[in-house]
Amino acid sequence: MLNIGIIGCGLMGELHAIHLSEKVQGARLAAIMDTNPERIQSITSRCGPCRTFTEAGTMIDDAELDAILIASPDHTHADLVLHCISAGKPVLCEKPLATSEADAKAILDAETATGRRLLQVGFMREYDESHLLLREALSTGQLGCRLMFRSRAVNPAKDTERPADEVVTNSAIHDFHTARWLMGDEIDQIYVQHFPYHIDRPETCRLMNISLRFSSGALGSILINSECGYGHEVDVEVTTECGQVNIGDPLHPVIRHGKHQSRIIHPTWRERFQAAYLTEISAWINSISTDTPDGPGAWDGYRSLVVSAAAIQSIRTGKPQAVPQTVKPTLYKSG
């Protein structure tokens, strides 16, 4: 039975805590840490008693804990992951791995230097059934080469008017990873346009439209809607030489009745990807138990931030930007 400690017990940390305490085999919720005592109280009331910490470093170094799950705000991730790697502790870090390319590179270098994969990044769409079915359809080879990736990620209303840079590193980063994963290729050029909330606040982002080109020459397009007002949706489509695949929604089929066609839309990301989060954390626990790294790792976390940096540069310049390519370290060759 692995003892897991969670850092950050907000919306995401709470969901992971519930899964660990109620649903995941082979592990238990052994400790939690949050800077807000009310969040600690809320999790222990919901999930039962466990050890609590007020300092993340102390928790990471605790010998009784076998692995760490990071679900604190984005800007805290890089330092916490580096601490886990230097302590030799397996870690599942929520996306994004860091908020800058430089910090992500430092993590990649630190893990590569250990010669051992300790890190999994929370790109949970790799564990979503509809994404997996799309990938399976592509992998048969019957559809020919992949020519174009298209995704649309739609969120319900947000309280805050997010800056475009944050929409890139916090939201679009999911789509950058999905694009690389489903196309089996690296993004080598990016062009970002966005529509602000107000004309006098051009740094805010209501809508973002991203054009991609892959190393093979294939094309890509990503639409992010920060405030659609009706729910959470992620649509993905891949066009190939002799076909096209779209993700469906296995839980909510399209219903046609009385001259109408309808389908339920999930209210938030929690409902849409709940099953994927459970599969993700179960796979992570299994990967630690069997010492077999699984899923997106430091290389994927790093590459998504290289793409993000070029995207932010494109916002600044208003022009397409080349995405620098680097050689994948041997440690990640099989992943």
Ligand SMILES: NC(=O)c1ccc[n+]([C@@H]2O[C@H](COP(=O)([O-])OP(=O)(O)OC[C@H]3O[C@@H](n4cnc5c(N)ncnc54)[C@H](O)[C@@H]3O)[C@@H](O)[C@H]2O)c1
């Ligand atoms: N994979 C996904 O689909 C997905 C979805 C949502 C959020 N996330 C990621 O999960 C992380 C948490 O997001 P959230 O929506 O739960 O946010 P949240 O604001 O609900 O929760 C964050 C929690 O971290 C705590 N916190 C703040 N500073 C801290 C620190 N220095 N050390 C420890 N705890 C600290 C806060 O008190 C809060 O309880 C973010 O990185 C976010 O990008 C991923």
